[in-house]
Amino acid sequence: MGKFVISTRKNGEFQFNLKADNGQVILASEGYKSKSSCTNGVESVRKNGADDARFERLTAKNGKFYFNLKASNGQIIGTSEMYESEAGRDNGIDSVKRNAPGATVDDQTA
Numbered sequence: 001m002g003k004f005v006i007s008t009r010k011n012g013e014f015q016f017n018l019k020a021d022n023g024q025v026i027l028a029s030e031g032y033k034s035k036s037s038c039t040n041g042v043e044s045v046r047k048n049g050a051d052d053a054r055f056e057r058l059t060a061k062n063g064k065f066y067f068n069l070k071a072s073n074g075q076i077i078g079t080s081e082m083y084e085s086e087a088g089r090d091n092g093i094d095s096v097k098r099n100a101p102g103a104t105v106d107d108q109t110a
């Protein structure tokens with residue numbers, strides 16, 4: 001089972017990372033001004049992460065592959081790391097689908 005790690009950026013914003021069992025970051029959030037907004041982002045990943053249609057599969061200018069998870073309003077909730085192959089990216093998406101619904105929350109700002 002994965003976990004969401006909530007932390008504070010150097011600029012004071014809150015962020016979360018969804019990590020797999022092996023500790024690898026699967027999905028990273030944007031910066032949030034408030035902790036409650038960050039927590040809402042975590043819940044949005046849980047809700048939207050099960051829906052394949054919410055994943056935007058992309059290719060970067062350098063030829064690497066990544067994805068964005070979007071909410072129903074089209075806003076990006078989180079972005080993946082860069083993958084060498086489309087298969088790696090697709091495995092990352094599957095990992096979000098598997099890990100997000102039951103992931104625990106590790107709040108490192110408390």
